[in-house]
Amino acid sequence: REWQPTDERSVERLAEALKRLQAGVNGYDVSVFVKPGGLCPFCNMTLALLRRELSAREFSLHEADLLHDEREALKVMVKDQLGERVLTYPVIYIRGARLAGGYEELKALNDSPDGLTRALAAGRTIFEPPSKAALLDALPSKSERPKLLYQAGNKPWLTFQTLLFGNVLRLVALFQVVLLILALALYDSSPKAGAVIMFFVGLDALLFVLSGPSPIEPLGALATFLVWRRRGAVASAIPYKVTFCLYAVGCIANLPCGLSSDDEGSGESSSSCISPNGKGLATTLMINSLILGIFRF
Structure with missing residues (x-):
């Protein structure tokens, strides 16, 4: 596997990550993926809001850390929606549909009349990961030229490389x-x-x-x-x-x-x-x- 093309090795890893995300999204009404470590304030506010709502209404809630592979896989999967923006924390799915944005958008939805209620009552969108072939085509390095001004791990190259x-x-x-x-x-x-x-x-x-x-x-x-x-x-x-x-x-x-x-x-x-x-x-x-x-x- 060491000499397998790097993009193909990445696809295997990202496909496994998407399977884990699929189980977390499709099995719950609301799924929240947060930054590991518990130091993300917007993640903490999102979870606090949803836990309060959970005591007032009935829905299933899934909380999980969004680890590196899962985040990279999601970035590839939703890059058309993101455009030039980055994928920020937290990542929220309601009935299988990704909520664009994070805490502010969730709060706005919850503050609007019956906004969260309607979202929870909507038909489920099935989270379906793309095929490995589609993932491979979507990887940004698929057709890129060799990067000489680059350090592994995406760190600065003109330095003492580690x-x-x-x-x-x-x-x-x-x-x-x-x-x-x-x-x-x-x-x-x-x-x-x-x-x-x-x-x-x-x-x-x-x-x-x-x-x-x-x-x-x-x-x-x-x-x-x-x-x-x-x-x-x-x-x-x-x-x-x-x-x-x-x-x-x-x-x-x-x-x-x-x-x-x-x-x-x-x-x-x-x-x-x-x-x-x-x-x-x-x-x-x-x-x-x-x-x-x-x-x-």
């Missing part, structure tokens, strides 16, 4: 494997060329640590462009930044050693080198990146 997409990381690691294999192949005949390639790997790793897979970091930008449609799940970038920090230190420190090596093939470096064993370092990093690219541990 989140990334799993398959972007995988491809960055596999790019590293290719470059390190090339460096190893060149080390015997041209240690300087091998050291320069390793320096690039280290510099790219340093940029990954400081920013993340963004246009600032070449391998990350290329990986994002290539796997955007199958970018995978959002994951924490911190463990990988720690690993790549070690890459950066080793590969950058190896450059003076490689440049001072004998180009005739002896590969001997100055005894004062911080990282004299370039081939050993390249082999170690290549194996680690290969494991990272396959398993994303």
